[in-house]
Amino acid sequence: MGHDINEYKLVSENIQSSSIEREAKDVHFERSIRVFEEDLLLEKKLNREQRKAYTVIVDRIFSNKAGAFFIDGPGGTGKSFLYRSLLAAIRSRGFVALATTSSGVAASILPGGRTAHSRFKIPINVDENISCNINKQSSLACLIRDAKLIVWDEASMAKAKTIEAFNLLLKDLMDTRMLFGGKVVVLGGDFRQTLPVVLNGKKEDFISQKDKVEIPNSLLIPFATEEQSLQELFNVTYPNIESLFHDSSSLASHVILTTKNDYVHEINDMLISKFPNTARSFIVIDETVEPNDQSQFEDYLHTLNPTNLPPYKFTLKEIAHFKTHVISAKIASGDFQNKHVFIPRIPLLASEDEKLSIPFKRTQFPIRLCFAMTINKAQGQTLDFVGIYLREPVFSHGQLYVALSRAKTSKAVKLLIRPLTSDSNDDHLTYNIDKYCCAGSHTYVHERVYDEFIEKVKVRVMRPVVGDPFREGVEQEQFQKILRYIREGHDSSATLECRDDTIGSKGYSSNSSKL
Numbered sequence: 135m136g137h138d139i140n141e142y143k144l145v146s147e148n149i150q151s152s153s154i155e156r157e158a159k160d161v162h163f164e165r166s167i168r169v170f171e172e173d174l175l176l177e178k179k180l181n182r183e184q185r186k187a188y189t190v191i192v193d194r195i196f197s198n199k200a201g202a203f204f205i206d207g208p209g210g211t212g213k214s215f216l217y218r219s220l221l222a223a224i225r226s227r228g229f230v231a232l233a234t235t236s237s238g239v240a241a242s243i244l245p246g247g248r249t250a251h252s253r254f255k256i257p258i259n260v261d262e263n264i265s266c267n268i269n270k271q272s273s274l275a276c277l278i279r280d281a282k283l284i285v286w287d288e289a290s291m292a293k294a295k296t297i298e299a300f301n302l303l304l305k306d307l308m309d310t311r312m313l314f315g316g317k318v319v320v321l322g323g324d325f326r327q328t329l330p331v332v333l334n335g336k337k338e339d340f341i342s343q344k345d346k347v348e349i350p351n352s353l354l355i356p357f358a359t360e361e362q363s364l365q366e367l368f369n370v371t372y373p374n375i376e377s378l379f380h381d382s383s384s385l386a387s388h389v390i391l392t393t394k395n396d397y398v399h400e401i402n403d404m405l406i407s408k409f410p411n412t413a414r415s416f417i418v419i420d421e422t423v424e425p426n427d428q429s430q431f432e433d434y435l436h437t438l439n440p441t442n443l444p445p446y447k448f449t450l451k452e453i454a455h456f457k458t459h460v461i462s463a464k465i466a467s468g469d470f471q472n473k474h475v476f477i478p479r480i481p482l483l484a485s486e487d488e489k490l491s492i493p494f495k496r497t498q499f500p501i502r503l504c505f506a507m508t509i510n511k512a513q514g515q516t517l518d519f520v521g522i523y524l525r526e527p528v529f530s531h532g533q534l535y536v537a538l539s540r541a542k543t544s545k546a547v548k549l550l551i552r553p554l555t556s557d558s559n560d561d562h563l564t565y566n567i568d569k570y571c572c573a574g575s576h577t578y579v580h581e582r583v584y585d586e587f588i589e590k591v592k593v594r595v596m597r598p599v600v601g602d603p604f605r606e607g608v609e610q611e612q613f614q615k616i617l618r619y620i621r622e623g624h625d626s627s628a629t630l631e632c633r634d635d636t637i638g639s640k641g642y643s644s645n646s647s648k649l
């Protein structure tokens with residue numbers, strides 16, 4: 135590992151995959167996505183609400199008008215179904231339609247789906263001045279300019295800054311100040327489901343309220359002992375697991391959902407051990423970025439489990455053919471279903487969000503077992519059977535709702551709840567987090583209600599009681615941030631609807647303002 139293929143002199147010419155070549159291949163793929171007959175037929179099956187949205191959006195596209203749409207609907211009400219029919223309608227006429235989502239799993243559900251981060255080169259680590267990394271002259275820029283339709287599913291899971299960066303990119307590429315560069319953009323999602331992950335967030339970042347909910351007996355697996363009840367959950371979710379061996383598509387439509395990655399790893403290890411074949415474990419190679427630190431920190435690095443890196447050790451069974459550095463496998467779902475691939479071991483870096491004290495790279499196969507996955511990861515999927523394991527209650531807004539709404543019927547869901555305390559028997563009660571307050575910096579309002587909205591907001595904004603500017607929590611940094619937002623809004627030609635003056639000469643309080 136770690137060697138350049140050219141060192142082996144296998145062919146006379148140097149093999150170099152330039153970023154331009156990779157991009158050209160990518161663009162070629164996007165322009166030649168095949169539309170399947172079944173997707174073309176979806177249009178005929180649209181229900182009344184879906185058809186209404188479909189007609190308005192298609193009409194905007196073919197009359198060459200701009201349009202920014204948001205498709206809202208509770209889990210399982212057919213948002214993805216609508217996107218599929220829209221994508222098929224545009225692509226089958228030979229036009230470009232880009233399908234993007236906020237998460238990789240959701241991207242695998244849409245034909246030709248990509249994460250928005252990857253398609254629009256939006257940096258993962260968002261900061262104040264985030265911008266997309268696309269050259270205006272590149273073939274990717276040309277592809278985006280040509281796109282008649284851009285779909286962004288699960289947009290409710292994206293941070294506001296990423297949507298703003300996307301908006302700026304389109305304005306820049308299209309050379310216009312119109313929203314989303316005057317293109318037809320369909321954002322979709324469900325704010326009742328999980329929202330963006332706030333890493334190391336403080337209380338102010340997500341204030342939520344817990345409510346106790348009682349789960350009906352028909353959905354429950356009674357809690358006896360942890361081992362016994364988990365076994366029962368495994369049995370209902372994966373009946374005859376050994377025979378599922380040869381039926382990868384039905385294996386992929388059953389899943390156990392839980393709250394945290396640590397529990398996911400535990401369950402996956404327990405389930406892989408149930409397969410009869412020979413086990414093979416793969417241990418990672420951890421290398422510090424600074425070579426001199428290697429001997430001192432190697433053992434310590436093995437104990438770390440950053441969220442975006444594979445665990446120190448994982449086990450596979452001999453169903454795929456694997457060698458030490460490459461696995462030969464078949465893809466089970468998505469656009470490339472049944473395609474045969476070779477997966478090499480590659481070095482992976484931890485995300486900068488992890489803020490590791492010793493930067494290092496971990497070499498391992500970029501794969502994970504997925505008999506179990508986190509609830510957040512499952513958002514957007516519709517599955518044949520869902521087992522939910524709540525070792526502890528959900529910890530963020532919408533998680534319980536997402537978990538319960540992944541299956542098509544209530545008969546295809548079973549929950550195992552560990553009682554909150556060892557001496558209680560309330561294995562039918564859990565907490566739901568259902569109220570979520572956050573400070574939004576932008577509001578997109580439909581033009582039809584814009585004037586009325588502005589009037590109502592003006593009245594509201596002038597109403598608050600101004601507090602003590604010296605109370606705990608009122609900081610100069612936050613105050614400067616608010617003044618900066620007002621300035622930025624003003625500079626980008628927004629109208630100041632209320633006062634923007636500061637209160638008094640002491641402390642950090644500003645009058646209510648609205649741009």
Ligand SMILES: Nc1ncnc2c1ncn2[C@@H]1O[C@H](COP(=O)(O)OP(=O)(O)OP(=O)(O)O)[C@@H](O)[C@H]1O
Nearest residue numbers: 179180181208209210211212213214215514515516
């Ligand atoms: N008009 C329809 N006719 C037949 N089946 C439909 C229709 N609309 C949706 N479905 C089916 O309902 C299920 C859920 O639909 P879909 O995945 O589109 O919902 P969703 O709103 O995207 O869910 P989520 O919010 O969880 O992502 C899918 O199996 C889909 O095929």
